[in-house]
Amino acid sequence: MRAFFIGRFQPYHLGHHEVLREIFEEVDEIVIGIGSAQESHTIENPFTAGERVMMVDRAIEDLKRETDFRKAYIIPLEDVYRNSLWVSHVTSLCPYFDVVYSNNPLVIRLFREAGFEVKKTKMINRIYYQGTEIRRRMICNEKWEDLVPESVVQVIKEIDGVKRLRDIANTDTGKSVC
Amino acid sequence: MPTQIPERVCVEWHLNFVAEIRNGVVERSYFTERDVEETIFSEFSEELVKRLRRYFKGREVDFRDVPVTYPTDFSGRVLEIVRGISFGKVRSYFDIANEVKTSPRAVGVAMKMNRVPVIVPCHRVVARNGIGGYSCGVGVKRMLLELEGVKM
Numbered sequence: 001m002r003a004f005f006i007g008r009f010q011p012y013h014l015g016h017h018e019v020l021r022e023i024f025e026e027v028d029e030i031v032i033g034i035g036s037a038q039e040s041h042t043i044e045n046p047f048t049a050g051e052r053v054m055m056v057d058r059a060i061e062d063l064k065r066e067t068d069f070r071k072a073y074i075i076p077l078e079d080v081y082r083n084s085l086w087v088s089h090v091t092s093l094c095p096y097f098d099v100v101y102s103n104n105p106l107v108i109r110l111f112r113e114a115g116f117e118v119k120k121t122k123m124i125n126r127i128y129y130q131g132t133e134i135r136r137r138m139i140c141n142e143k144w145e146d147l148v149p150e151s152v153v154q155v156i157k158e159i160d161g162v163k164r165l166r167d168i169a170n171t172d173t174g175k176s177v178c
Numbered sequence: 179m180p181t182q183i184p185e186r187v188c189v190e191w192h193l194n195f196v197a198e199i200r201n202g203v204v205e206r207s208y209f210t211e212r213d214v215e216e217t218i219f220s221e222f223s224e225e226l227v228k229r230l231r232r233y234f235k236g237r238e239v240d241f242r243d244v245p246v247t248y249p250t251d252f253s254g255r256v257l258e259i260v261r262g263i264s265f266g267k268v269r270s271y272f273d274i275a276n277e278v279k280t281s282p283r284a285v286g287v288a289m290k291m292n293r294v295p296v297i298v299p300c301h302r303v304v305a306r307n308g309i310g311g312y313s314c315g316v317g318v319k320r321m322l323l324e325l326e327g328v329k330m
Contacts, residue, residue, distance in 0.1 A: 083181055083183075086180045105202070106180050106183070107179070107180060109219040110180055
């Protein structure tokens with residue numbers, strides 16, 4: 001049984017980690033889609049697809065160890081801006097999967113219409129807002145490290161991610177978040 | 179990711195009542211004379227529209243559990259208190275102002291900032307000597323209070 005899970009991972013946080021732990025326990029292999037892969041260097045999407053691959057890859061090392069080294073594929077997925085084609089776009093880029101795990105109503109809807117089995121994850125709602133909260137804390141110089149796995153803190157340090165986000169936030173004339 | 183389009187539910191009443199939902203959070207609601215097409219794809223929105231239909235038939239429905247957003251910290255503090263006012267009950271701007279330690283006018287401003295009328299029942303806040311204002315029109319406020327059986 002191979003499962004599919006998609007997130008933007010801006011950044012990868014403990015909400016994602018708990019959902020993935022749940023999935024790792026239930027299936028043999030997992031395909032992790034990095035959504036909106038073309039996006040980077042914005043307040044909403046500060047990290048590149050490659051950086052997000054590194055975050056996911058390092059973070060799931062623990063989960064793999066806990067589950068007998070399950071196979072995981074990490075696939076960056078660009079947006080197609082046409083929802084009716086989105087599922088075939090995803091399936092054309094990923095190894096075959098049998099089941100989709102999601103709490104995003106539109107993702108659920110599109111995969112169900114395409115005939116996929118969709119399971120809801122236990123963590124509801126929080127997953128959407130945790131990323132926003134972490135980015136806000138990074139910009140406002142507040143403590144964010146306790147919301148992501150230690151391995152992800154390391155990746156963000158290596159790429160100097162917090163400074164990048166703050167620079168973007170400063171040059172962006174939009175709303176203030178602090 | 180797929181392009182997130184907001185879900186939209188619409189309930190027919192004297193005026194049509196519309197609520198827009200994104201990821202299980204009601205982001206905006208308003209009254210309109212126009213017909214609005216519904217877009218519903220989540221169970222959350224299906225459930226919400228059923229409750230709204232019951233409400234606009236005059237049944238007592240509590241929306242306190244519905245996730246919403248507040249524009250600012252201050253308006254959020256005031257609107258949270260307003261959410262505590264039950265169906266068919268009213269409180270005055272003055273009374274709420276005392277509770278938040280602010281002025282009745284500031285409470286009025288917070289009411290005006292409410293993005294989600296009906297879901298957050300700012301129509302249940304009235305003046306001590308009258309009905310007070312309503313951004314969708316005082317007529318709508320009066321009809322909502324009548325619907326809930328409040329005698330002004």
